[in-house]
Amino acid sequence: MRGGWFLGCAIAVAALCYAAARLVGNNYVFFAGYVVLQYVVLATAWNILGGYTGYVNFGVAGFFGLGAYTTVALVKLAPVPIPVLILAGGVVSGVVGLGMGYLTLRLRGAFFSIATLAMAIVLQTLMVNWEFVGGSGGAYVVRPAKVLGIDYMQYLFLVMLALTVFAVAVARGIERSRLGRGFAAIRDDEVAAEASGVPTLRLKLLATVLSGALMGMAGAPLPYYVTFLEPASAFNLSYAVNSIAMPLIGGTANWVGPVIGAVLLGTLQQVATVTISSALNLLIVGVLLVGFVVAAPNGLIGLLGVRTPRSRRWRVLAWLRP
Amino acid sequence: MDLSFDLLGNALVSGLLLGGFYAAVTIGVSISFGMLDIVNIAHPAFIVLGSYGAWELNERWGIDPILGSLVLMPAFYALGAGIYQIYHLAFERRGDQSLRGLAFFFGILFITEVVLILVFGVDYRLVQAPYIGATLHFGVIEVPLRLLVPCLVSLFLIGLMQILLSRTFVGRAVMAVAQDAGALRLMAADPVRIKRIAFGLSIATASVAGAVLIVIQPVEPSVSRDYIGRVFAICVMGGLGSFPGTIIAAMIVGIVESLTATFYGPSWAPAVAFGFLLATLAVRPAGIFGRS
Numbered sequence: 001m002r003g004g005w006f007l008g009c010a011i012a013v014a015a016l017c018y019a020a021a022r023l024v025g026n027n028y029v030f031f032a033g034y035v036v037l038q039y040v041v042l043a044t045a046w047n048i049l050g051g052y053t054g055y056v057n058f059g060v061a062g063f064f065g066l067g068a069y070t071t072v073a074l075v076k077l078a079p080v081p082i083p084v085l086i087l088a089g090g091v092v093s094g095v096v097g098l099g100m101g102y103l104t105l106r107l108r109g110a111f112f113s114i115a116t117l118a119m120a121i122v123l124q125t126l127m128v129n130w131e132f133v134g135g136s137g138g139a140y141v142v143r144p145a146k147v148l149g150i151d152y153m154q155y156l157f158l159v160m161l162a163l164t165v166f167a168v169a170v171a172r173g174i175e176r177s178r179l180g181r182g183f184a185a186i187r188d189d190e191v192a193a194e195a196s197g198v199p200t201l202r203l204k205l206l207a208t209v210l211s212g213a214l215m216g217m218a219g220a221p222l223p224y225y226v227t228f229l230e231p232a233s234a235f236n237l238s239y240a241v242n243s244i245a246m247p248l249i250g251g252t253a254n255w256v257g258p259v260i261g262a263v264l265l266g267t268l269q270q271v272a273t274v275t276i277s278s279a280l281n282l283l284i285v286g287v288l289l290v291g292f293v294v295a296a297p298n299g300l301i302g303l304l305g306v307r308t309p310r311s312r313r314w315r316v317l318a319w320l321r322p
Numbered sequence: 323m324d325l326s327f328d329l330l331g332n333a334l335v336s337g338l339l340l341g342g343f344y345a346a347v348t349i350g351v352s353i354s355f356g357m358l359d360i361v362n363i364a365h366p367a368f369i370v371l372g373s374y375g376a377w378e379l380n381e382r383w384g385i386d387p388i389l390g391s392l393v394l395m396p397a398f399y400a401l402g403a404g405i406y407q408i409y410h411l412a413f414e415r416r417g418d419q420s421l422r423g424l425a426f427f428f429g430i431l432f433i434t435e436v437v438l439i440l441v442f443g444v445d446y447r448l449v450q451a452p453y454i455g456a457t458l459h460f461g462v463i464e465v466p467l468r469l470l471v472p473c474l475v476s477l478f479l480i481g482l483m484q485i486l487l488s489r490t491f492v493g494r495a496v497m498a499v500a501q502d503a504g505a506l507r508l509m510a511a512d513p514v515r516i517k518r519i520a521f522g523l524s525i526a527t528a529s530v531a532g533a534v535l536i537v538i539q540p541v542e543p544s545v546s547r548d549y550i551g552r553v554f555a556i557c558v559m560g561g562l563g564s565f566p567g568t569i570i571a572a573m574i575v576g577i578v579e580s581l582t583a584t585f586y587g588p589s590w591a592p593a594v595a596f597g598f599l600l601a602t603l604a605v606r607p608a609g610i611f612g613r614s
Contacts, residue, residue: 056424058363103604109420110361111558111603117363118551122596129589136589237547241432244425252421283436290429293422294412 006172010165018161022154030157034225036266037160038218042239043246043258044167045214048174049207050244051252054187055109059100059116060243062123063093063212065234067219072133072229075141082159086220093216094209101208106201117240124235138230141223156221167214171255174210183207215243238282242269245289251301260300328462333584334577339469341576343538345569346476346531347549348556349483353524355554356563357500358517360409361424364431366546366553368525371434372398372532373541374442380449387449388475391533395526402525405430406518431546438543446540454537472534477569479530483523484565496520500563548592555599561608574598 021029042060049055057063067089074080074088100119104112128136147155174180182203185193194200223229242265250261265285272281296303347369354362372391379390413423453467487493495516498506503513535541556575560567575595583591 050421054421056421056428058424058428103600107603107607110355110424111607113361113424114363114550114554115599115603118554118596118599121547121551122593125589125592129587237432237544241428244428248422248425279436279439283433283440286429286433286436290426290433293426293429294408297416297422 007165007169010168014161014165018158021157027151027153030151030153032270034153034157034160035270036263037157037164038222039242039246039266040164040259040262041160041167041218042215042243043250043262044164044171044255045211045218046243047247047252047255047258048171048214049211051247051254051257052174052180052183052187053204053207055105055204055207056113056244057116057208057211058113058240058244059120060215060240061235061237062116062120063097063215064219064222064239065120065127065231066093066096066123067216068222068229068234069127069133070216071220071223072139072141075223076132076139082156082221082224086159086163086217089220090213090217093219094213097208097212098205100212101205105204105208120235120237120240124231127231127234134230136231138228139223140228143224143227152224156225159221160218163217167218168255168259170210170214171258175254179203179206238285241282241285241289242266245285245292247299249288249292249299251299253298253301257299257301264300329584330581331463333580335463335465336469337577337580338573339465339473339576340538340580341573342473342476342569343469343534343572344552344556344576345572346472346479346527346534348553348560348568348572349480349565350524350527350531351553351557352560352563352565352568353483353496353527354521355557356561357496358520358524359500360406360517360521362427362521362524363424363550363554364427364434365524365528366549367431367434368398368401368528369532369535369549370438370541370543370546372529373536373545374438374447374532375529376533376536377447377449377541380451384450386451387533387537388451388471388530391529394529398529399522399526403518403522405525406521409521410514410517435543435546442543444542444544446542447536448540449536451537468537472537475530475534479527480565480569483527486523492516492519496523551592551599552595555595555602558607559598559602 017033021033042064046057046060049057067086070089070092071085074085080088096119100115101112104115127133133139143152146152150158174183182193182198185196185198186200186203190200219234222234226233246261246265247258248261249265250259251257265288269281269285272278272284292299347366350368351362351365354360354365372394375394375397376387376391379385379393380387385393409423409426413426453471456467458465458467458470487496495506495511496519498509498511499513499516499520503517506513506516535545539545552575556568556571559571559574560569561571575598578598579591579594582594
């Protein structure tokens with residue numbers, strides 16, 4: 001049970017994170033930590049489609065914002081607990097991912113990318129026009145002071161921590177399974193994969209749904225975190241830039257890359273937002289993204305010299321092996 | 323039925339004029355995406371850069387924005403050629419266009435927008451020109467000059483590009499590289515050089531498109547986002563790289579958007595292009611006028 005061993009380790013690391021944050025004794029640590037963890041989830045989710053199958057999703061902000069707005073809509077109807085909201089956000093974003101994928105994934109990858117980019121903007125338009133969730137004026141979500149005897153901010157932090165463990169475990173599980181070998185076969189040579197009997201469209205759709213659902217799940221607790229949500233901030237393009245930059249900076253080959261990228265870049269941004277302006281902070285992310293894709297195509301992992309020994313042919317063959 | 327024909331007529335005319343302008347915005351993508359197969363999603367950002375170039379010249383020396391944009395075209399050409407050189411060395415040569423090439427242009431899109439915000443701020447900018455504000459009247463139909471002039475300039479720009487591509491040696495080489503880069507190499511022409519020229523031209527059109535944009539509407543750095551869906555919807559509908567197809571697709575999108583804005587409200591207009599994009603991709607990915 002190597003998977004169980006990994007999960008145990010991940011939970012232990014998460015528990016250590018929480019203990020360390022408690023030790024600092026400043027609530028700001030939870031505020032900042034939440035954002036970093038949220039980016040670990042987003043980067044990991046993006047990498048399931050982008051890193052494993054090679055299809056670029058520019059609509060991260062769309063899936064993320066959709067999760068957040070699912071929460072706003074549900075909370076207006078009934079007092080739903082956060083775990084249910086996360087599940088709902090995941091389902092809504094996953095279904096949208098399925099629809100988008102079904103329409104565009106049969107074509108070249110570029111069309112999918114363009115469609116996702118346009119989708120994020122259209123979803124924003126939709127929310128601006130939907131008065132029930134506040135329209136362009138935005139919506140307030142009241143954050144309870146305490147839940148289960150702990151401070152609500154700490155509770156949100158714990159929820160995001162659990163989600164992070166879940167997302168990383170899913171990504172790692174995919175990587176080591178037959179599914180992951182199928183994804184890699186698509187990334188390396190889609191025609192050869194199709195010819196070898198890999199059901200490419202079905203696998204691509206599955207990757208899109210999984211990735212989109214995780215993004216929606218990451219967005220679901222957002223209204224409680226910010227307490228005031230409006231379309232321009234929920235669908236902000238900077239979510240997309242960050243979630244693409246993090247895996248590409250860390251390395252897209254396996255689950256470690258996005259985690260390293262998100263922790264480094266996320267922490268850097270938290271520091272930069274406090275010390276220098278936030279626009280400059282976004283400029284840094286953009287420049288790092290372009291710099292890394294041009295100069296270090298395998299990310300930090302590649303720079304450190306870690307390489308996966310599997311050849312292309314091996315991946316296609318690996319799919320055929322039961 | 324209280325649907326007024328004045329309103330309908332005016333919506334149709336302004337949609338048609340808007341369509342001409344959209345064609346100019348798309349023409350650069352028709353060259354880069356349609357012919358060279360370079361997915362330049364940063365093109366709308368370069369257009370907004372063009373708007374700010376025209377604004378700067380207009381504000382500082384009172385130069386007409388469209389005239390100013392023609393002056394800036396060589397600079398945009400150089401910028402495009404430079405970006406292509408990086409793109410070629412870092413991605414095309416390594417055969418790594420799909421994932422990292424796309425991320426590269428996405429990064430460029432974002433950097434351009436943030437730099438514009440840092441330099442000019444997020445205020446809306448306007449230009450001054452004699453044709454802004456005046457309106458021609460044909461019976462009940464009103465033709466505002468600030469839509470008519472951009473439309474004519476756009477059609478002129480596209481005509482110029484069409485002549486350049488079909489009549490000159492370099493232009494024909496660009497068409498050839500779109501069909502078969504390998505064959506071009508056998509003819510002892512360097513496809514990389516030809517593509518660099520073509521990509522430079524595609525970015526050069528962004529200068530004029532940007533000037534036209536700032537004549538039509540006030541501009542702030544994130545305006546480019548509204549044009550991403552529109553530009554690619556028109557480009558794909560027009561059949562990737564076909565100029566007449568691009569113009570017709572642009573007119574269709576312009577008219578439908580204008581009707582939507584008139585009868586349902588302007589906040590729904592951005593959804594129109596996206597609907598067209600998805601429908602085209604789902605039903606006929608080669609575009610209405612493309613070779614299938």
